[in-house]
Amino acid sequence: MSKEAVQLSLPGFEQAHGRWRAEYGRQIGTDRVIRNRSQIEIKPLYTPRDWNGESFLDDLGFPGQFPYTRGIYPTMHRGRTWTQRQLIGLGTPEDYNKRVRVILDAGATAISLLPCNSGFRGVDCDEVDPVLLGTCGTVINTTDHMDRALDGVPLGNISTAMNDPSPFTLLAFTLAVAKRRGIPWTSITGTSNQSDYISHFIANHMFYRLSLAGARRVLLDHIEFCRKHVPGWNPVSVVGQHMQQAGATPVETMAFTLSTALQYAQDCIDRGMDIDVVLRRFTSTSRSASSRRSPNSAPAGASGRGWRANGSAPRIRARGVSSSMARRPASISPSSSRSTTSRASPCRRWPAS
Amino acid sequence: MSLATLSPPARVLVTKIGLDGHDRGSRIVAAFLRDAGMEVIYTPPWQSIPAVVKLAMEEDVDVIGISSLATDHLIVPKLTDALRAAGLGHVGVVVGGIVPEDERAVLIDAGVHAIFGPGSARDEIIQHVALLAAKVRETKDAELAEIAQ
Numbered sequence: 001m002s003k004e005a006v007q008l009s010l011p012g013f014e015q016a017h018g019r020w021r022a023e024y025g026r027q028i029g030t031d032r033v034i035r036n037r038s039q040i041e042i043k044p045l046y047t048p049r050d051w052n053g054e055s056f057l058d059d060l061g062f063p064g065q066f067p068y069t070r071g072i073y074p075t076m077h078r079g080r081t082w083t084q085r086q087l088i089g090l091g092t093p094e095d096y097n098k099r100v101r102v103i104l105d106a107g108a109t110a111i112s113l114l115p116c117n118s119g120f121r122g123v124d125c126d127e128v129d130p131v132l133l134g135t136c137g138t139v140i141n142t143t144d145h146m147d148r149a150l151d152g153v154p155l156g157n158i159s160t161a162m163n164d165p166s167p168f169t170l171l172a173f174t175l176a177v178a179k180r181r182g183i184p185w186t187s188i189t190g191t192s193n194q195s196d197y198i199s200h201f202i203a204n205h206m207f208y209r210l211s212l213a214g215a216r217r218v219l220l221d222h223i224e225f226c227r228k229h230v231p232g233w234n235p236v237s238v239v240g241q242h243m244q245q246a247g248a249t250p251v252e253t254m255a256f257t258l259s260t261a262l263q264y265a266q267d268c269i270d271r272g273m274d275i276d277v278v279l280r281r282f283t284s285t286s287r288s289a290s291s292r293r294s295p296n297s298a299p300a301g302a303s304g305r306g307w308r309a310n311g312s313a314p315r316i317r318a319r320g321v322s323s324s325m326a327r328r329p330a331s332i333s334p335s336s337s338r339s340t341t342s343r344a345s346p347c348r349r350w351p352a353s
Numbered sequence: 354m355s356l357a358t359l360s361p362p363a364r365v366l367v368t369k370i371g372l373d374g375h376d377r378g379s380r381i382v383a384a385f386l387r388d389a390g391m392e393v394i395y396t397p398p399w400q401s402i403p404a405v406v407k408l409a410m411e412e413d414v415d416v417i418g419i420s421s422l423a424t425d426h427l428i429v430p431k432l433t434d435a436l437r438a439a440g441l442g443h444v445g446v447v448v449g450g451i452v453p454e455d456e457r458a459v460l461i462d463a464g465v466h467a468i469f470g471p472g473s474a475r476d477e478i479i480q481h482v483a484l485l486a487a488k489v490r491e492t493k494d495a496e497l498a499e500i501a502q
Contacts, residue, residue: 117423121374123372
């Protein structure tokens with residue numbers, strides 16, 4: 001790529017640009033600085049003259065190539081359209097199955113499963129008021145339940161997403177069902193959508209169920225198991241969305257999401273896993289940043305960059321895990337009422353003690 | 354209408370029962386009731402009904418605000434029953450969040466004083482809770498006076 005500025009021949013450009021500038025200035029003024037949500041100053045308008053052609057490969061590049069600004073696949077959506085996957089979770093396994101069949105008939109190309117809130121909370125169904133069971137997700141407690149939920153669903157040909165903060169048991173049920181049906185685990189594909197326990201700890205405590213140390217061990221077991229036995233499964237989805245919804249700017253979201261991904265990657269390396277294999281099964285979830293990004297910065301696209309860069313190991317640097325982080329004890333019990341005696345604070349905030 | 358000011362201030366328990374953990378709403382409501390001068394007792398989500406009754410008794414609250422965003426309102430009638438059984442039938446109960454239109458009557462029949470759905474204004478909630486607390490306080494005071502005689 002030439003380092004010389006691109007000389008664009010644009011007849012009428014100066015005149016049209018000048019006219020726009022005058023009109024804009026009359027209506028809004030020229031002294032108003034515009035900053036995006038990340039406090040980066042942006043111009044009111046960008047034109048081809050703002051680009052000198054120097055950094056095409058560094059900033060933009062080609063689809064399927066670093067830095068992945070234009071997508072992570074060479075063909076992107078011309079090669080394969082995005083997955084149509086609606087969130088589904090309701091009632092009994094039979095209710096779920098009925099709904100799944102409806103959306104598959106309507107053209108869905110993948111399915112998701114949201115378990116009942118009792119499952120989310122790790123509470124035995126017997127301890128829950130029956131009127132609440134199945135109102136916010138499907139009650140799945142056994143392999144038989146999963147078998148009924150997935151009746152007629154072509155496991156092995158369709159990917160599933162488990163929307164559970166600890167999706168390990170749901171995957172186990174799914175694999176048991178596959179075994180019953182004689183479907184090899186190597187053909188099972190899908191994602192553990194809410195396995196990013198760090199995002200739960202810092203920004204979505206309603207999903208935070210195990211201690212940090214426990215969640216970390218279980219997640220690594222999950223990654224290792226999938227690497228060995230279910231290679232088409234994505235065991236980690238690093239979630240920026242929780243932080244965004246808790247108020248993080250796009251820059252903060254990307255920074256913390258990437259550092260979380262680095263942490264998981266380092267943990268995998270420390271366990272002796274081949275990072276080039278494992279990283280290919282890391283996915284990410286960020287929402288709403290794209291609608292707020294400035295024309296020249298791409299926070300949402302950035303999660304497709306960097307850490308997913310070809311699984312190139314040198315990009316993953318060793319990070320020490322602070323002992324305070326790794327050893328923090330469990331802080332949630334399902335039905336504890338806190339601070340029933342102290343009246344010191346007019347508004348108690350959780351955690352209160 | 355001016356806010357009814359109680360002395361000591363209205364005591365309001367803001368909590369969530371059941372299985373859902375969406376607590377943004379209860380946190381926001383707790384904060385603005387506090388800012389309006391009330392004494393707010395706030396708990397994390399996932400409280401059991403006996404825990405809420407115990408807390409209401411120990412904290413001598415005037416009003417309980419239940420936040421429900423994912424069907425937990427279905428067990429609110431069990432809470433009002435439990436409050437009455439514990440001799441706390443005078444405590445005002447309001448619900449905020451998502452309550453489907455055809456399930457509102459069940460809650461009102463169970464003794465829920467008001468249901469604040471999406472779009473409810475902050476001042477509307479403050480005013481309602483303040484007036485309800487004042488009414489509850491009157492009942493309490495009358496009962497105490499009766500006992501004292």
